Amino acid sequence: MQFLENSLLELITQTSTNLPPDVRAAMAAAMKQEQPATQAAQAMSIIATNIDMAQEDEGPICQDTGMPTFFVHTPIGVNQLAIARAIRSATAEATRRGKLRPNSVDSLTGANSGDNLGTETPVIHFEQWEQNDIEVKLILKGGGCENKNIQYSLPCTLEHLGRADRTIEGVRKCLLHAVWQAQGQGCAPGALGVCIGSDRAHGYVLAKTELLRHLDDVNPVPELAKLEAEVMEQANTLGVGPMGFGGRVSLIGCKIMAANRLPASFFVSVAYDCWAFRRLGVKLDAESGAITNWLYRDPERLIEKMAQDESFPLTGREVALTPPLTEAQMRSLKVGDVVIINGDMYTGRDAVHAYLMKNPPPVDLNGAALYHCGPVMLKQGDRWSVKAAGPTTSIREEPYQAHVIKKYGVKAVIGKGGMGPKTLAALKETGAVYLNGIGGAAQFYARTVREVVDVNLLEFGIPEAMWQLRVEGFAAIVTMDAHGNSLHAGIEQESGAALAALQNA
Numbered sequence: 001m002q003f004l005e006n007s008l009l010e011l012i013t014q015t016s017t018n019l020p021p022d023v024r025a026a027m028a029a030a031m032k033q034e035q036p037a038t039q040a041a042q043a044m045s046i047i048a049t050n051i052d053m054a055q056e057d058e059g060p061i062c063q064d065t066g067m068p069t070f071f072v073h074t075p076i077g078v079n080q081l082a083i084a085r086a087i088r089s090a091t092a093e094a095t096r097r098g099k100l101r102p103n104s105v106d107s108l109t110g111a112n113s114g115d116n117l118g119t120e121t122p123v124i125h126f127e128q129w130e131q132n133d134i135e136v137k138l139i140l141k142g143g144g145c146e147n148k149n150i151q152y153s154l155p156c157t158l159e160h161l162g163r164a165d166r167t168i169e170g171v172r173k174c175l176l177h178a179v180w181q182a183q184g185q186g187c188a189p190g191a192l193g194v195c196i197g198s199d200r201a202h203g204y205v206l207a208k209t210e211l212l213r214h215l216d217d218v219n220p221v222p223e224l225a226k227l228e229a230e231v232m233e234q235a236n237t238l239g240v241g242p243m244g245f246g247g248r249v250s251l252i253g254c255k256i257m258a259a260n261r262l263p264a265s266f267f268v269s270v271a272y273d274c275w276a277f278r279r280l281g282v283k284l285d286a287e288s289g290a291i292t293n294w295l296y297r298d299p300e301r302l303i304e305k306m307a308q309d310e311s312f313p314l315t316g317r318e319v320a321l322t323p324p325l326t327e328a329q330m331r332s333l334k335v336g337d338v339v340i341i342n343g344d345m346y347t348g349r350d351a352v353h354a355y356l357m358k359n360p361p362p363v364d365l366n367g368a369a370l371y372h373c374g375p376v377m378l379k380q381g382d383r384w385s386v387k388a389a390g391p392t393t394s395i396r397e398e399p400y401q402a403h404v405i406k407k408y409g410v411k412a413v414i415g416k417g418g419m420g421p422k423t424l425a426a427l428k429e430t431g432a433v434y435l436n437g438i439g440g441a442a443q444f445y446a447r448t449v450r451e452v453v454d455v456n457l458l459e460f461g462i463p464e465a466m467w468q469l470r471v472e473g474f475a476a477i478v479t480m481d482a483h484g485n486s487l488h489a490g491i492e493q494e495s496g497a498a499l500a501a502l503q504n505a
């Protein structure tokens, strides 16, 4: 199979950089729903621009390319071990080329393997079938949305919705709850893959497999088709909206299957995927490994541009900021303000925050903008360049952020999905703000980076290192201010009330 590895490399590259037509269509429809000049519309506009940029430059749509998960069907007699070897080799090469972020971390030592290879990574599911060709489907699903997967064991009691019984009605409640609990942290608008039944472990696998369905298909099981339609309609009345900013579209797909279960168990397993819904597939010739057909793509249909306008829609009311930032500047900002940062910012996520709890920072963070971001970086000669650099989910840093702000004088924390009450209190106490970038807009933000000035703590691996990035025109929205206001807390409360109204719908 001389073409196999190249075919797989092309599958990975296309999956990472070019959203499939059904997802584009769902996102285009969602964009039309949002009211102009709202934060939701602004977020959708950046997302659309980002989708176009990723395709044009063949760069990752989102910097978090997840744990690559392959679903492979092979004819009887085909050597699956050879296919697994080729998948691993293509994965390492795609990482070397900057199409995948090195995401495989030793769970005991924290060491990043650097090439996405390691124990049980990438994930490969094999099945035989009685067809002549090989089929390979790939899902790239990042940590933000993966962390929002959820499993319910019915009967249970759900916040705002009361008791969920072992009925279709109980499942409906779980699915609405799943959308609500994700808020903006999974980069809404999202999609649900759902398995009713099975056991805890297999139920999650089956739920993820539902994400392989076309977003615009209709479930062949009438009860499930009805449930999918109901959940779509009702979830989009919750008002979570794009990035959790509030708005009309919270969900772009809901795909449900039912598997048999034990009499004693009734699990509802939910795989939550974000708007950067990256999945593609290919059919391969079983002799040569050459691609004979792309799945999810209509060769007759041209890829349409998503964005109307390539730039961030400026209103003239944006506040320009150049770090180092002052307390007075931060106290003058309020929730809803749009800021444009020009100057240097430092990336820092899980490993950096844990480090800063015990060690002084390697750079002066007084007045700094600290960016929750795990970029995709490539080294060319002795220079680093940014291949993708959108914000990561901030709530993971909630246990550490207040300490880091207070101890080191950070004045702006940039991320997505918002943070909790401890951080909000620290912002108020010290005069600092939280800025929400648009999650997944990795190409959009990468283009604002004029220079990679320096890197510290590279021993944590590329995504976890502390990068000093010089940016120009980096746009974000103040969603937590220095006066104790949080857009996230407000939307969670309002959408919780909307959820309660659906209790008996």
Ligand code: SF4
Residues within 6 Å of the ligand: 062, 063, 064, 065, 141, 142, 143, 144, 145, 146, 185, 186, 187, 274, 275, 276, 390, 391, 392, 393, 439, 440, 441
């Ligand atoms: S779009 Fe958001 S949730 Fe999805 S992979 Fe990227 S950062 Fe994670």
